[in-house]
Amino acid sequence: MGTKGIRDPYIFRKQDGKFGIVATDMLGTNWGDTSQYIHYWESEDLINFTERLIKVHNRSNMHAWAPEVFYDESRKQYGIYWAGNTDYNRIYVNYTTDFKTVSDCEVFFDPGYDVIDAHIVSDKGMHYLFFKDERASGKSIKVARSSSLSPKSFSVFTPNFITSANTEGPFVFKDKNSDSWYMYVDLFSSNGNFECWKTNDLNALSWTKVTGISVPQGVRHGSVISVNRWELETAVSRKVVTPPAPTPPPVLKGDVNADGTINSSDITVLKRYLLRRITLTEEMLLNADTNGDGAVNSSDFTLLKRYILRR
CATH class of the missing domain: 2.115.10.20 (Glycosyl hydrolase domain; family 43)
Structure with a gap:
């Protein structure tokens, strides 16, 4: 040209x-x-x-x-x-x-x-x-x-x-x-x-x-x-390089009642467990350990609440 x-x-x-x-x-x-x-x-x-x-x-x-x-x-x-x-x-x-x-x-x-x-x-x-x-x-x-x-x-x-x-x-x-x-x-x-x-x-x-x-x-x-x-x-x-897919965030434990979703029902169940009002099954206990530290306590409740509120 x-x-x-x-x-x-x-x-x-x-x-x-x-x-x-x-x-x-x-x-x-x-x-x-x-x-x-x-x-x-x-x-x-x-x-x-x-x-x-x-x-x-x-x-x-x-x-x-x-x-x-x-x-x-x-x-x-x-x-x-x-x-x-x-x-x-x-x-x-x-x-x-x-x-x-x-x-x-x-x-x-x-x-x-x-x-x-x-x-x-x-x-x-x-x-x-x-x-x-x-x-x-x-x-x-x-x-x-x-x-x-x-x-x-x-x-x-x-x-x-x-x-x-x-x-x-x-x-x-x-x-x-x-x-x-x-x-x-x-x-x-x-x-x-x-x-x-x-x-x-x-x-x-x-x-x-x-x-x-x-x-x-x-x-x-x-x-x-x-x-x-x-x-x-x-x-x-000299060829288009496709960026790798972003690494998905780790799956958050929190499906306390094991119904396949994480929502306010899980907060209710976890709260009742911490208040000693119900007993959780082994699977539910595993899910309730939201932060994965090996214990189920108020920290898991706080984290689950923040997750659901998208904070």
Whole structure:
């Protein structure tokens, strides 16, 4: 479809739980090529995909590079943001609810100079936009922030670059087991080599470099998404993995009168037994030991009552 080439795939989780992927419509490395479209795929299992092109602008001489997606809760819409060039590259956005019909593009982020490869993460009510400064003096990553996801609301707050020279395609994610945030960046002049940087505060003006990392060979740009065990095993095995049936809860002893049901009659019988008003048969005594501790007493009565009352 389109140019019959893709670059910069970005995967995300939609509000309905499905997976979405957007990517640049570009064949090869002719940076002068343009396209009015981006690629879009959708999947429930990361094996079977539907695909279509999404037209994001109407200009014949502009590209649409490195698209990514956020969900704006205030609008109840997805924002598709990407780098487009007129006199220089800015970050544009289109809004959509279905990835079929999209709004006209508008400028989303423009610090007044050439920028590409925007990536947004949110934390504690603040939104952070990582981007590549494309000027000859830069070619590295800076950060802007905003308390909203509104177009033109982001302001650059890092005075210096937070990664090495010649880095692009930042993607940032939080370690679920700590307060650490990690940022991977593509060393674009080294063909598939990445750097990794770390911080505990997204407002930091400098990050700590992480050593000893590795990524799959030949990877360019990247993204991270959380999946559950079954989604992961399905993707790796390339066949749909059916989750095992949930383990049924243990059978609750409580059919004191052995009539095949557990209801208020069992409470009545157990109460009468504890008050020494009736004698239970051996089977009934076994059923009356509701908590399975080897004795029939008030604890069994309490547990049975709570079970029947669904507490």
